[in-house]
Amino acid sequence: MSSEFRNTVRANLAKPEVRANFYRAMDGLMTRRLDQFPDKVELERLRTQSMAIRANALSKLPELLETLEANLTRNGIQVHWAETAEQGNQIVQAILERHNAKSIIKGKSMVSEEMGMNHFLEALGIECLESDLGEFIIQLDGETPSHIIMPAIHKNRVQIAKLFHEKFPDIPYTEDVDELTQMARRILRDKFYAAPVGLSGVNFMVAETGTLCLVENEGNGRMSTTAPSVHIAVTGIEKVVESLSDVPPLLSILTRSATGQPITTYFNMISSPRKPGEKDGPEAVHLVLLDNGRSNIYSDPELLATLRCIRCGACINHCPVYVRIGGHSYGTVYPGPIGSILEPQKAGLDVHGELAQASTLCGACSEVCPVRIPIPSILNRLRYDGVRKDTANTNTVGSGKRRTLSEAATWKTWAWAATHPTIYHAGSTLATRFKGMLPTNLGAWTTVRSAPKLAESTLHQQAKHLGVDHE
């Protein structure tokens, strides 16, 4: 069976340098996270608390969004609702036109990636400059992020040095990380002041106070949201929390789960545009709230847990599949375990349903998820939705579209045999007796493994001589 996903995977598995980059980076991230949680009991307590905070927010999502809008508006932040990515882009376009802006400088925002904003705006002749170092690097190389927290994690220092030298031939070649960072800083600094509009994502929105919280390490987020005279924040509707006291636990578990930092260098709380007498800050702040399939996910009690995600990336860092195939193999904005549950739900099982298969269900993701999203259960549910017949009973986009006659027939036959013990045992006895005649080439399995060896006789046969009670 071949698919676009399989082809990309095959190609990426064959790139030893990229694989080594991921292996090294993820190993480091796993260790750093572990070091942050020396006390297992405390970690589990914090996970339970964080899960509860997010679950509580989602349980009253519509009313919290109303409160949020009212409080943001009262604070002078203009709120816009976008049902689709297209609408989101049009809202941003309209704001830019109103301010006559021909360029924007961007802080990191996965939702803007989800909207395909850079392409959309560049097609209108508007320059979009990524200011997060990782995003800056991949933008130079014309790539998309391969990780939600560390977009350029697939590249190593030497590859980045070469890229900089190729794009900025006037600047002397260096492999020194600090120098490379300084170089990017110098290039970006002027742009912050020149750009009329800055764009950012949002980590948490506080309904009670109408505050936008932004977590970052490089200071570029603060620059993008304060230096230009207009700030546009884009985020998904699920990122709301009820009250200010919900933020500290979430922030603490977010940074520790993501990069193994006890706290990030910057934590911005944006609660209004510049007020009279204030020396800096944008004159206008806009928030674009994107749905893009989220309310559909919200309508299913089992799938709803997907929206608890705080985008820490821990599941990605711990995924044995991701570490081998890398983020670009997924062919989606969000890669790894969170991508494998989110993207098929957003785009439909017919489009990205295969991602739900690309997991051994090993559970490494849910073991670390700070908000306890049961990722393997959701993967299992999506597999079911993909092949189920009673599609009227589910809202999942593309339900039933992955059902094939041959696979359905195989499972039917299997179920028939496994519910008729006489048949089942006759079959297994026959198989073990004539095992010499079984094929030794089992396609995919035997490319790296020898064929499984059937025993001389089955356990059922041997058990007869054990004196076990055959009731």
Add this chain to the structure above:
Amino acid sequence: MPPTPDTIYFFGTCLVDLMYPQAGVSAMQLLQRAGVKVIFPPAQTCCGQPAWNSGYRDEARSVARAQIALFPKPIPIVIPSGSCAGMMKVHYPELFAGQPDEAQAVDVASRVYELTEFLVDVLHIELQDLGEPLTVAVHTSCSARREMGVADKIESLLGQLSNVQRVEHARKPECCGFGGTFAVKEPEISAAMVLDKVTHIRNTGVDRLISQECGCLMNIGGAMAKQGDAIPHQHIAEFLWERTGGNAA
């Protein structure tokens, strides 16, 4: 401490039945030697997990229903596999939610034990090592580790064997890439995973690989065999039985 049960049901699993019957035999012998009467319902086939994990819930349910009927007495059900135990303990209640036989499914789930869990937590088994000095690497399956949360039991059993030295390997908690139908549906990724696992285990230079999961053993063992020069691998039950003089008795 609840009284030690004197009778249990044994569920052999389809992989043990066909590929590693010795693991099942040894497990039952260990239980019998500890004074437990073993009932092996002969009509058992498969727990239904392959279909459940593939999304074929109706088929999984009909197979699971046939198994549930085999365990009517209120006694423990012992399974020499973390993954099949996980299926019955964790997923039967989900699979039967809202079904007329939900109560039976939940009852069966509540009585399920993975073998090493039963040996350690319920039987408090005491082992005497009669074997020659040996080094082993342990691979606990993801289901035993995360779904059942019993990964430490196999370690504590091996820890009782005075002549057996456990050697840790890099990325021990990582999945071996089997994942049932995953190995077939995404063979390239599965291959990359198992080959890394083999390398890490080989680097330990141990004499033997021990696990409580025949699926993982088949995967890792198969990959080693393909490369030639395989480290012998064994299910924990068979290993314990052998080390404690079972075969000589």
